[in-house]
Amino acid sequence: MKRLRVSALILFLSAVLAGCAPDLVVKNLDVTWNATDKKATAEIANVGNKDAGNFMVYFNGDENPVSPNHRPQLRYSVPGLAKGGSVVLNADFAPLAHPDNNNLGNVYKITVLVDPKGMVKESNEDNNVKEYLLSAASGVACIDFGPPPPAGTSYGSPAGTAPGSIVLTSNGIAMSVYGFRWMSGGGAFNVARIEPPPVSFGAGQTIRTNNINLEFDFSGVGFSVSKVRLQYLDLGGFENLSVNGQPVPVYAGELTGAPMLLGGVSVVVTSSPVPGGKTGTLVLTGPVQKLRIGGQELWIDNVCAFQ
């Protein structure tokens, strides 16, 4: 009888002791991420039943592709956190913008890690991470041709760019350059240039294609793309277009005359006259993974993918 009571007491005490530990968690994570603000705010709480001593909190800007240098990370040391208590940390990524990390243009997700160095023994070590997917949260990812990069930036032959190279990445959209196909067959690999357009359209800087194609790869945006929209200015010559690699090699002709269905995606081109040519939108509706487009005197802007 007495022995039974002792065992019961031991069982009770060990149950109490097992639960007697801090448990750090990322309670809330809010992110503001646009052209001017790149901030994350996290509330770190101790939901355990014991005070926690000193620990670290990391804010990672996860990238695609990952930068060789200047990977965006902010580290904080929290001196301690009482049981039931919480602390709010404000991480400002903007000062970490650097050409090496494409001025934070490759960041698609913010990850907050509590106690990554294992300085606090917790009752639950598996609830110390919270993620915030930038694109998926807003359901839209765009490439708007900066700045950055500055006006005058060129890609293609004069810049020594190899066909197929990724030259610009923004919000998970990777842009590469390819040869342009003439209607008569044959083709060229000339130049694309970041510049203000000669006739107003889009917003701010645009990209001019002169006998070169741009390919936009949307696989890194962090959501399933159901629509892609861009604005164009066509001041002469003909255009190339392909969606998800179709047709092979590309459609060559007037953009406004493009097939209504390409690569399993519907194609709608609107157009209205401007001095010297026309302007309008290209809207692709369906699962777009890749879009290749270029012209001879064609400018484009605001290439946006939507969830």
Ligand SMILES: [Ca+2]
């Ligand atoms: Ca924990």
Ligand SMILES: [Ca+2]
């Ligand atoms: Ca821990």
Ligand SMILES: [Ca+2]
């Ligand atoms: Ca623009």
Ligand SMILES: [Ca+2]
């Ligand atoms: Ca044209």
